[in-house]
Amino acid sequence: MLNSKKDLTDIFNQLLKHFGPQHWWPVNDPASDLAPFEISVGAILTQNTNWKNVETALKNLKYENLLTPEKIDSLSEETLSSLIRPSGYFRVKTKRLKNYTKYLMKNYHGDVKASLAGDISEKRKELLQVNGIGPETADSILLYAGRRPTFVIDAYTKRVLIRHKIASDNLKYEEYQLLFHDTLLANGNSEVVKLFNEYHALFVACGKNYCRPKNPRCDQCPLKYNNTI
DNA sequence: ATCCAGATCG
């Protein structure tokens, strides 16, 4: 866990050079007030699930003009689950979406932007109170929907850090997150958001293509020269 | 057959 600022900066630069910008988070109309809500719904639907399948579910909701907190909050569970079925875990995720929209309606009258403004650690705690929103989903919502500076830790990120001996395998989510916050949070807010946004997506690209659970392609990996620490 | 932009429950 030493030397981590240099490590993490180098890793980002090498991944960006190799993969290029990843354009997360895809949304049809970024200027719409509902864009943050669409991103949040996507963050819940994509839990342990292919993004491709999530897109189909989002398309279903959008086609029916149901992609608002009010609509989803008032939909029957039967209707909602039939629409999001392509994203898998549809019974579980139906409840999770409704838990989230209920939270938005009760506390913010459905105003997603307002729900993500203000003290970031307070907002993070609020999101974590919603059953079905864990640390990774909460941070994805804050970062991608709210443009707030919080780093998203996922299985890919952990695997890269552990294999490069930047972190041990027994840390808690927030401890992995601190590695990034402690070393990269010193810049201006919008720069940090852009960095965190891109960095997380690059870890995913690396974890899928090279740093795989089995049969990792270390010989071809864009980070192979970071192994010499 | 395998695996996915995880979280909760027992």
Add this chain to the structure above:
DNA sequence: CGATCGGGAT
């Protein structure tokens, strides 16, 4: 801790 949720793309 392990078990469970799940359709769809490859």
